[in-house]
Amino acid sequence: MIEFYPQIKMLHVTTVVASGSLFLLRGLTLQAGEWGRWAMAAPVRYLSYSIDTVLLTAAFMLLTILPTAVYANGWLATKLVLLVVYVGLGTFALKRGRTKRVRLACFVAALATYATMFAIARTHDPLGPVRLLLA
Amino acid sequence: MNNAKRLWIGLTVLLAVSFGVLLWTGGEIHRKAPPMPETVVTEDGTVVFTRADIEQGRQVWQSIGGQQLGSIWGHGGYVAPDWTADWLHREAVATLDAWAREGYAVDDFASLLPEEQAYLSRRLQDRIRLNTYDADTGTITIDADRAAAMAEVAGHYDRLFGADAELGDLREAYAMKNDTVPDAAHRASLAAFYWWSAWAAVTERPGKEITYTNNWPAESLVGNEPPASAYLWTVFSVLFLIAGIALLGWHHARSGEEERPDKLPESDPLAMTVVTPSMRATAKYFWIVIALFLVQILLGAMTAHYQVEGQELYGFAISDILPYSLTRTWHTQLAVLWIATAWLGTGLYIAPAISGHEPKFQRLGVNLLWVCLLVIVVGAFAGQWLAVMQKLGLEHNFWFGHQGWEYVDLGRFWQWFLFIGLGLWLTLVGRALWPALRRRNESRPIVVLLFLSTVAIGLFYGAGLMWGEHTHLSMVEYWRWWVVHLWVEGFFEVFATAVIAFLFTRLGLLKVSTATVAVLFATIVFMAGGVLGTLHHLYFAGTPTAVLALGASFSALEVVPLAYIGFEAWHTYKLGHATPWMARYRWPILFFTAVAFWNLVGAGLFGFLINPPLPLYFMQGLNLTPLHGHTALFGVYGMLGVGLMLFCLRGMKPAAEWSEPVLRTCFWSLNIGLAGMALMTLLPIGVLQLIAAIKHGYWYARSAEFMQQPLIDLLVWMRVPGDVIFSVGAMALAWFVARLWIAPRKPAPVGAAGQETARS
Ligand code: HEM
Ligand SMILES: [Fe+2]
Numbered sequence: 015m016i017e018f019y020p021q022i023k024m025l026h027v028t029t030v031v032a033s034g035s036l037f038l039l040r041g042l043t044l045q046a047g048e049w050g051r052w053a054m055a056a057p058v059r060y061l062s063y064s065i066d067t068v069l070l071t072a073a074f075m076l077l078t079i080l081p082t083a084v085y086a087n088g089w090l091a092t093k094l095v096l097l098v099v100y101v102g103l104g105t106f107a108l109k110r111g112r113t114k115r116v117r118l119a120c121f122v123a124a125l126a127t128y129a130t131m132f133a134i135a136r137t138h139d140p141l142g143p144v145r146l147l148l149a
Numbered sequence: 150m151n152n153a154k155r156l157w158i159g160l161t162v163l164l165a166v167s168f169g170v171l172l173w174t175g176g177e178i179h180r181k182a183p184p185m186p187e188t189v190v191t192e193d194g195t196v197v198f199t200r201a202d203i204e205q206g207r208q209v210w211q212s213i214g215g216q217q218l219g220s221i222w223g224h225g226g227y228v229a230p231d232w233t234a235d236w237l238h239r240e241a242v243a244t245l246d247a248w249a250r251e252g253y254a255v256d257d258f259a260s261l262l263p264e265e266q267a268y269l270s271r272r273l274q275d276r277i278r279l280n281t282y283d284a285d286t287g288t289i290t291i292d293a294d295r296a297a298a299m300a301e302v303a304g305h306y307d308r309l310f311g312a313d314a315e316l317g318d319l320r321e322a323y324a325m326k327n328d329t330v331p332d333a334a335h336r337a338s339l340a341a342f343y344w345w346s347a348w349a350a351v352t353e354r355p356g357k358e359i360t361y362t363n364n365w366p367a368e369s370l371v372g373n374e375p376p377a378s379a380y381l382w383t384v385f386s387v388l389f390l391i392a393g394i395a396l397l398g399w400h401h402a403r404s405g406e407e408e409r410p411d412k413l414p415e416s417d418p419l420a421m422t423v424v425t426p427s428m429r430a431t432a433k434y435f436w437i438v439i440a441l442f443l444v445q446i447l448l449g450a451m452t453a454h455y456q457v458e459g460q461e462l463y464g465f466a467i468s469d470i471l472p473y474s475l476t477r478t479w480h481t482q483l484a485v486l487w488i489a490t491a492w493l494g495t496g497l498y499i500a501p502a503i504s505g506h507e508p509k510f511q512r513l514g515v516n517l518l519w520v521c522l523l524v525i526v527v528g529a530f531a532g533q534w535l536a537v538m539q540k541l542g543l544e545h546n547f548w549f550g551h552q553g554w555e556y557v558d559l560g561r562f563w564q565w566f567l568f569i570g571l572g573l574w575l576t577l578v579g580r581a582l583w584p585a586l587r588r589r590n591e592s593r594p595i596v597v598l599l600f601l602s603t604v605a606i607g608l609f610y611g612a613g614l615m616w617g618e619h620t621h622l623s624m625v626e627y628w629r630w631w632v633v634h635l636w637v638e639g640f641f642e643v644f645a646t647a648v649i650a651f652l653f654t655r656l657g658l659l660k661v662s663t664a665t666v667a668v669l670f671a672t673i674v675f676m677a678g679g680v681l682g683t684l685h686h687l688y689f690a691g692t693p694t695a696v697l698a699l700g701a702s703f704s705a706l707e708v709v710p711l712a713y714i715g716f717e718a719w720h721t722y723k724l725g726h727a728t729p730w731m732a733r734y735r736w737p738i739l740f741f742t743a744v745a746f747w748n749l750v751g752a753g754l755f756g757f758l759i760n761p762p763l764p765l766y767f768m769q770g771l772n773l774t775p776l777h778g779h780t781a782l783f784g785v786y787g788m789l790g791v792g793l794m795l796f797c798l799r800g801m802k803p804a805a806e807w808s809e810p811v812l813r814t815c816f817w818s819l820n821i822g823l824a825g826m827a828l829m830t831l832l833p834i835g836v837l838q839l840i841a842a843i844k845h846g847y848w849y850a851r852s853a854e855f856m857q858q859p860l861i862d863l864l865v866w867m868r869v870p871g872d873v874i875f876s877v878g879a880m881a882l883a884w885f886v887a888r889l890w891i892a893p894r895k896p897a898p899v900g901a902a903g904q905e906t907a908r909s
Contacts, residue, residue: 015866016860070869078866 015079022075029069030135034128036062041121053108070149085095086140092140093131101126153662156669163673167680174684174696181693182623183349183361186428190294196342204619209335212536212546215553217481218325222362222690223769223847224626225475225555228456231321231770234366236302236347238848239388241277241370243298244505245269274372278353278360289348304808310336321459322853331539333348346622349691360545361713363697365689365766375766380855382701389702391418393709397674401713408670410603413488414657417730420803425501427511427581430735432801433519434494434582435794439883441487446879449481450872456856456865475537478551478558479530483555484782486526491790493518493574495648496603498797500581503596503655507581514577520893521570529563547618549878554625556633557613564613571607578603591712592654594665598672599651602644607675609635622687623691637782638707638752639679646671646791649721649741652796658724662698678706688762689769701762710759711753718745733799740792743820747784752835755780755827771850773835780827788819788883791882798889806894810883818878825871834864 015022052058062132077090085091089093103124111117133143189198208223218330219229247260248269253261281290291299308314309323310330320327330336333862349361351371359376367373451462452473462467497515501507535541536550546552549560559567579586580601585596612631629787647668653659684692684700725738726730755777759768795812837860842850849855888894 015859015862018863067870067874071867074869077867 015075017080019075019076021073022079026069029072030132033062033065033069034132036065037104037128041125044108045118045121047103048062064107083129087139089134089138089142093134096127096131096134100131103127113135150738152666153669156666156673158674160669161675163676164680164830165677167318169288169679170219170699171683174681174699175624177695178623178627178692179621180686181354181691182621183352184284184287184620185283185345186282186289189289192292195296197291197296197299198344201342201552204337204342206338206340206345207545207622208543208618209330209339210342211553212539212541212550212551214478214533214537214542214545215550215558216555217478217551217553218329218474219323220770221343221622222350222456222626222692223276223365224686225770225776227770228473228856229854231366231847232343233269233346233350233362233383234304234368234846234848234851236343236368236573237351237368237371237373237739239302239305239349240295240298240344241273242293242303243368244273244277247294247297248272258732270310270370273370277351277371278432278727280352280355282323282352282483299344303344306343307336307341308331308396318824319853323859324455324459324468324470325458326468326519329472335543339629352489360693363692363694365769367767368846368848371844374535375763376694378697379688379762379766382652382698383763385548385568386701386705386761388827390705390708391724392903393678393706397709397713399717410657410660417501417733418657419655419800420730420733421798422502422803423505424801424803425507425511427507427515428498428501429801430512430515430519431494431498431797434490435798435886437519438487438494438790438794441490442879443482443883444857445480445483446876448476448483450876451476451492452480453865453868453872466630472537478533478537481556482529482558484787488782488786488790490522491794492606492644493522495793495797496574496578497581497801500578502800504582504585505586508583511581512662514573518570521566521573525559525563525570526567528566529559532560532563533558534544538672554629555692557629562612564610568610568614568626575604575607592661595647595651595654595661595668598665598668599644599647602640602672604649605640606636606644609640623687625637626687626690630683634683635680636687637786638682639676641786642669642675642679642754645744645785646717648789648793649744650661653724656724657733658727658731674710678703678709682707684764685760688765697762699880701760704760705757706756708753711749712747713748714753718742721745736807736816737792737796739816740788740795743788744785744818746793746820747788747823751777751782751784751827753782767839767847767850768835771838771842773839776827776831776835779831780823783823791819791901794886798886800887802893805889808885808894810887811881811888815878815881818874818881820878822871822873822875822878825874826868827871829871830868832869836860837861837864 036058039119040058043049044053104122107117107121107124111120128145134140136142137145139145150156163894185200185203187200188196188199188691190196213219216225218226219235220226220231221233223231223233225231242258245266249255249258249261251264252269253265257260258266261269275297276292282288283290308772309319309325310328311333312327319328320329330339350365351360351373353360359378360373362375363379364376367375451467454462455468455473455476459473460466497518501511532541532549533551536546536666541550542741547560548562552558552560552564557564582596582600586593586600610632612628612635615628650659650664650668681699682702682704684696685704686700688697688700721738721741725735725742731738755773759765759773759777838850838855841855855861
């Protein structure tokens with residue numbers, strides 16, 4: 015399957031961007047109040063599930079075809095931990111947060127987590143974001 | 150004469166004629182089957198194989214899982230090659246290579262000029278297709294060149310089924326364990342059997358220009374191409390299908406709207422059902438259904454994984470303890486077993502409910518049958534494990550080990566046990582129903598019809614007892630499809646229609662007279678194509694051309710009722726909303742709607758895709774077959790099993806509140822997961838294989854060379870998301886059932902306004 019590495023990786027990155035953008039849009043509309051219903055409409059939710067399923071599938075494919083040495087410094091483990099945090103914050107930002115303030119805080123925190131994960135993934139380094147900031 | 154009576158007579162006549170013709174065809178298959186030679190000798194008299202070799206070879210083949218590991222004449226598993234096509238190709242290439250070396254002083258056949266290749270290939274065709282079987286002496290005579298080529302191929306098989314290190318990669322590609330057959334003498338006889346299957350595939354019938362297998366498999370080196378009859382009957386079968394659709398459309402147009410009951414019940418009539426002790430005892434049938442279903446999925450995942458890593462599971466040498474052949478055997482067998490268990494439970498649950506009569510010792514019988522089923526599953530599976538691990542020996546394999554016939558792999562002892570178990574089931578259902586069967590009221594006909602379809606399901610398993618240990622391969626295939634085909638495309642369809650219509654009459658939503666006529670009519674339509682349609686599995690199983698003609702024509706008619714299944718689905722769905730309290734049955738009804746959907750897609754479309762002789766000539770044993778198998782078997786009968794189970798659980802726990810999100814997850818995950826697996830993996834691989842088979846011959850589409858391409862590997866991986874979603878659905882179902890017993894939700898009112906699930 016390594017023959018398809020470039021395609022799978024592109025799929026993964028594309029869906030990462032799509033997933034993040036959709037989250038951003040949903041979070042913003044929700045904050046905007048009036049349009050908030052749109053963010054949780056069934057088609058939008060299902061679109062989001064579908065994108066994330068494709069994203070994760072591609073991720074698992076990459077995981078199985080790359081040599082394990084690539085993950086030696088722990089960047090992937092860090093990213094996965096952050097993924098859980100991101101998902102948790104995300105549900106609070108869109109659904110579970112009781113007040114508008116909580117939802118907003120979670121939304122901002124989730125976006126920050128997303129950005130951190132993005133940086134870690136690009137640099138293949140758990141301290142990637144720091145390095146990017148210092149560079 | 151009233152309408153129903155006319156239909157009963159019509160059905161009886163139809164069944165008598167169809168089964169008469171089917172039995173006659175069986176006789177023809179028996180008479181025209183490829184002969185088993187007493188000896189295979191070379192021109193100078195050296196004995197190459199004897200009948201005993203070939204027969205023992207078949208036993209060895211059965212003991213390692215038979216059709217579960219690779220296939221013969223296109224029937225069987227999909228990861229290892231089709232041994233018939235593989236042998237044929239290897240023997241042809243070995244001969245041609247030898248001739249190229251001798252006559253042209255080149256390394257091999259491939260190095261020759263095209264016209265030289267054409268010349269040699271033509272020479273090969275003339276020799277290899279020639280029928281040298283002498284019926285009087287029972288000998289097949291072969292020339293020295295052929296004997297040499299056969300020895301070479303036999304050597305390859307000896308190394309492949311042993312532990313030769315050089316062929317390790319090939320074994321991995323085929324998902325075969327090392328030392329699949331540890332005994333060298335057994336490997337030699339296995340080769341004799343494979344050779345015989347290839348001999349039948351390439352030898353022309355006396356006085357004809359087609360081989361015993363109607364020229365199957367496609368192989369240009371030996372001149373195997375689709376016979377004229379395949380083209381002819383393909384076209385005719387499409388014609389019959391269109392004609393059938395037109396005819397049934399006309400009938401529907403003419404018969405118009407059905408009568409509805411004058412007054413719909415105010416509240417759920419079944420909520421008042423008294424749950425008797427024997428009915429309550431069926432709960433454990435449904436627990437077992439869940440357990441078997443989950444195990445089946447796990448084994449399916451392992452079987453699929455073997456396609457990627459032939460011997461290991463993430464570094465663990467799994468094939469040493471649970472080889473592919475076993476995971477596939479159990480996966481396919483559990484499919485039938487859990488679905489059957491769901492139906493058995495349903496029958497036992499509804500019989501006393503219908504008649505309002507709890508016979509003496511009924512509960513004891515229900516419990517006893519349940520224990521028997523467990524013993525059968527555990528015992529039969531243990532025997533199969535011992536067989537495939539080659540610990541059982543050949544002597545007891547047929548009775549207690551692995552018969553190797555896909556879907557009827559149980560050892561004969563366990564087959565008998567199951568048959569008796571089915572008899573016990575019919576007795577239990579019959580005696581509980583008895584008062585209702587005798588009562589001369591208006592609901593009697595539909596009860597009778599439902600009961601007859603269950604009797605047929607039980608009895609027809611008996612066809613699986615018709616062959617013996619050494620019965621001719623063609624005849625075993627004939628009887629095997631009596632069980633598998635007549636079940637799924639005959640009596641199961643009837644049972645599905647009857648049981649759903651019946652449940653609606655019990656709910657007071659359908660008039661019994663209307664339902665009876667509709668079910669009788671549907672039965673006639675299903676049986677008209679279904680009985681002789683059996684022969685569509687036997688086009689290339691060493692059978693005469695009549696089989697191809699009859700099979701293609703009648704099986705096309707099977708698709709006719711499926712083309713109108715949308716009516717059925719809409720009808721079901723509408724009845725699901727007929728009264729407010731029907732919301733209690735929202736999920737069983739949705740599963741019944743899914744049954745209709747997959748009947749159209751899985752059975753109708755994907756079934757017809759592979760059904761006419763010309764397509765099947767190339768497609769059988771390619772991934773298009775499991776495409777149809779999965780979407781039809783799970784899609785139709787799996788969904789029906791789940792729907793029926795939910796229906797019974799509704800009655801068994803009338804007051805329980807059903808968790809909407811859990812059931813929604815279950816329903817949609819099962820459907821989307823099934824579609825994902827079918828569309829992301831099985832369909833694309835199948836199409837790629839089809840192109841390969843048409844272009845390069847059937848052997849190539851099944852070869853390691855083809856199946857190990859990166860693209861195929863990728864497509865196999867693509868089923869992971871679908872499979873995961875599907876598993877989530879199964880786990881949601883398990884969770885739902887468990888919660889009915891463990892810490893159930895608080896009860897909700899039952900009456901006219903039973904709104905507990907009407908949140909939609
Ligand atoms: C709900 C009904 C049906 C079920 C459950 C069902 C199930 C199956 C199964 C399990 C197989 C064996 C697949 C394998 O070997 O892996 C099979 C084979 C086949 N089915 Fe069906 N089937 C149904 C209806 C139909 C219909 C309506 C047609 C077409 C008219 C059809 C045509 C075929 C053919 C031609 C094969 C043979 C493939 C071969 O020889 O390899 N089936 N079916
Ligand atoms: Fe069939």
